[in-house]
Amino acid sequence: MLEIKDVDVYYGDLRALTEVSLTVNKGEIVTLIGSNGAGKSTTLRTICGFLRPASGVVRFSGQSLVTHAVHRIAEMGISMVTEEKRVFRDMTVFENLRLGAFMGKARKRKDETLDWVYKMSPVLQERSRQKAGTLSGGEQQMLLVGRALMSQPELLLLDEISFGLSPLLVKNLFKTIKEIHMSTGMTILLVEQNVHMALELADRAYVMESGAVVAEGQAADFLSSKQIKDAYFGVTTEECR
Ligand SMILES: Nc1ncnc2c1ncn2[C@@H]1O[C@H](COP(=O)(O)OP(=O)(O)OP(=O)(O)O)[C@@H](O)[C@H]1O
Numbered sequence: 095m096l097e098i099k100d101v102d103v104y105y106g107d108l109r110a111l112t113e114v115s116l117t118v119n120k121g122e123i124v125t126l127i128g129s130n131g132a133g134k135s136t137t138l139r140t141i142c143g144f145l146r147p148a149s150g151v152v153r154f155s156g157q158s159l160v161t162h163a164v165h166r167i168a169e170m171g172i173s174m175v176t177e178e179k180r181v182f183r184d185m186t187v188f189e190n191l192r193l194g195a196f197m198g199k200a201r202k203r204k205d206e207t208l209d210w211v212y213k214m215s216p217v218l219q220e221r222s223r224q225k226a227g228t229l230s231g232g233e234q235q236m237l238l239v240g241r242a243l244m245s246q247p248e249l250l251l252l253d254e255i256s257f258g259l260s261p262l263l264v265k266n267l268f269k270t271i272k273e274i275h276m277s278t279g280m281t282i283l284l285v286e287q288n289v290h291m292a293l294e295l296a297d298r299a300y301v302m303e304s305g306a307v308v309a310e311g312q313a314a315d316f317l318s319s320k321q322i323k324d325a326y327f328g329v330t331t332e333e334c335r
């Protein structure tokens with residue numbers, strides 16, 4: 095479904111990605127693992143069209159994305175949530191969510207999706223008439239995920255969406271993502287600080303270092319790899335278990 099091949103991306107003179115290749119098959123959950131600055135967010139931004147590769151191929155359902163505008167890529171069914179994104183502060187929670195479902199296909203299933211979102215985060219239902227700008231940081235984060243889900247994307251890109259959320263919210267969030275994935279088959283490419291959780295959710299994983307992919311494999315194999323554990327599992331994950 096998504097194919098990235100030999101992609102180089104620069105920020106000015108800085109080469110941020112070097113010959114990155116990866117694929118995400120329809121219905122899969124794939125995670126990108128890597129230290130700070132490894133190029134994970136850059137990869138996701140390139141898929142969405144915020145960055146243009148200097149060379150290489152980015153294809154979605156067989157179509158090249160590299161010349162498409164950001165909004166066109168979104169229309170093709172790719173939706174991204176990052177911790178940098180913002181809610182529409184002066185609109186209510188419900189209005190924010192409804193905006194997520196404005197495109198044709200999503201509109202048809204919007205009531206069903208709204209039920210999912212409210213189940214995932216009852217607080218959004220409780221606050222549905224409240225202005226989004228008055229929600230807490232964590233609640234706004236949940237709203238962003240909810241809004242992306244409302245668009246029923248074919249490919250959902252998640253970049254550290256658990257940032258700043260309480261452990262309980264993170265757990266709910268991951269549980270709901272799994273449920274939605276199982277019921278709709280939504281394809282997901284995920285970057286997550288909690289590598290342990292990401293690997294438990296994912297089918298496959300790629301490891302990035304200094305802008306390049308250095309390993310790939312089944313998530314289950316990485317979960318039991320001491321090397322991966324030592325390098326990427328935070329102290330907190332160990333403490334939580
Ligand atoms: N807007 C930018 N301008 C210049 N350099 C950037 C920019 N954004 C990222 N970089 C650089 O590109 C490299 C890759 O950054 P990227 O944000 O993709 O890493 P990351 O894997 O997402 O890291 P993190 O886990 O910290 O989010 C880093 O060296 C970073 O400093």
Ligand SMILES: [Mg+2]
Pocket residue numbers: 134135136253
């Ligand atoms: Mg990042």
